[in-house]
Amino acid sequence: MANKSGKSHDFTFKLLLIGDKAVGKTSIMYRFSDDKFNPSWLATIGIDFKIRTIELNGNTIKLQIWDTAGQERFDTITAQYYRGAMGIMLVYDVTCQQSFDHIAKWLRRIEDHAAEDVVTMLVGNKCDADMRDRAVSKSRGSAMAAQHSISFIETSAKVGINVEKAFYDLATAILTMVPVDVDMNKNRVMVESLQRKHAVRAKCCR
Template sequence: MYRFSDHSYKILLLGETGAGKTSLLTRYVDKVFLEQAEFNSPDHDDVKIKRLDCSGLLVDLELWDLPAKSIDPKVLAHLNGVMFCYNISDKESFSRLSYWLEQVDKYSSDMVCKVLVGTHSDLARSVDSDTAKELSERLNIPSVDTSAKTGSNVRAAFMTIVKELLTHEYPWGKFNDMRVRVDGEGRSQEEDSSSESCVQFKDWSEIDGKKCSEIIVGNKTDMDDARVVEFDSAQHNEFDDIVIFSFSDGLFKVLLTGNAGVGKSSLLMRYATDIYQDEYVPTIGLDFKVKLVTLKGKRVKLQLWDTGGQEQFRTITNSYYRGCNAILLVYDVTDQESFIRLKDWIREVDAYCNDDVIKILVGNKSDRSDARVVDLDTAKAFAAEQGVDVMEVSAKTGDNVENLFTEMTSKLLDFLGDSPGHKTLRLHDREQQRHRQGGCCSVL
């Protein structure tokens, strides 16, 4: 059974292009190291979710890695924590921290937690440790030097900001006395300075309802001609508490867009958590959820983005069309204006997305037949004119919601095609997608 978190924190890795934010995040969450050339700097963007068990408290971390040029005041206004990243071998990235600190102080809450993170500690240092320490002490924020390449202190950096966040939540609790030990080999341990209690931070994972601490990962599944270990053999291991997981997963980025108030957030929440929230709460900029789906023999991850429909958030949301695999254009069947505006939303999608992005019109609030002003035949005629599909749903009752996302996922898998071997999808920017395969996804 799914367990809801006790706390959820939105943390932004902030710094100049080349500061190593993406490598740091990927090393922490995915436990792999990516060279700079392996991702799309300076336009790379990502959000990763990490769940921790903090001495019985379940904490979800929403870790944001955005291009420096995409940082908007409205993004900064809704953060819980910021990790200010600089490259210790690059004085310019350190000097630019003053700008980022000023932006956070100007637009973020006074309660936002901050940590100073030096990256590339495996390289020759251009920013001496005393200079970094002086800045850390002046700002009264912790500082950690890391290396994504070697893994040194990566976990310690993230545990440091989690410790700061929990200390804010429980100012007189056990987290206040916790210390994060930092060393040069990448091992980080969380210790309580008192002998009476110990604070433990554990990665929390659950696969098919089974909580597990270890996963056996079979790599190089693309090399079928050289395979010597069959997957069935690997599954019959002697350790009952170890879970075998085959990395045949795909990753699809899906964006929900449309007028404010049409029910995008309710639709996403109904699908991701099977919960309906009756009260209307406008989405501020962007929201994000992840859903794992098994379909057609494949296990795929849906990265689901909910956009604010208000005009003032358009500068944020426009940048998130890039790299999308599917767009759900949502309208309210009881609101004629939201249906009329679909033409504008489609033009926006066509301007920012690949030509082959999957588009589906979604008529929400189908349960309100007494207030309906947009009938299904009208919607079908418009969809045929635009060359897209249409489906009506009700986020309130849940009617057709599962079918909508299943149909969308099926279309994405059909587009990918049935290629032999286990495949992993990775999102790339528009130019690289077209260069590599002329589609919306790349198969690695």
């Protein structure tokens, strides 16, 4: 359905999912894009990609969602996808202490490869797990996010807890960075300019 300007959407936001392997990045992406969950997803090889268009604050926004491989051997492939990203979900597994311990490593990669003003969200996935299986409490995740001045949410791709909210909250935060104007064509130019700025900054800082 086209908007008043005749376009199918007002804005395009590039989002990136990063984090250790097996934390559920692919499951989060597919739960949001297709409302599906498969406990047997194969490990992402390099990069995967989905699109979903949402309505937010009267705007039609196309979300380009990039799912990156968590294995170190794919670092050189996935690093280029930080360029131009407007939002990043840094995902860890609440049942895996190691994935939480590696958050600092992933934050350094964001600093090295992404734009300075990229919107980052820390996501603790698999929050449906039995409390006996938890390795990271919600309060520890929240404290880690506060320490780095980023937002935080716990999700479960398996049962769909907070997955929609995570993407909508991230898109909302990005949208607040875009000047609101009655002229949607002008707004689109502003967003495209913001995306180019992100790409240039990321390239310069590599």
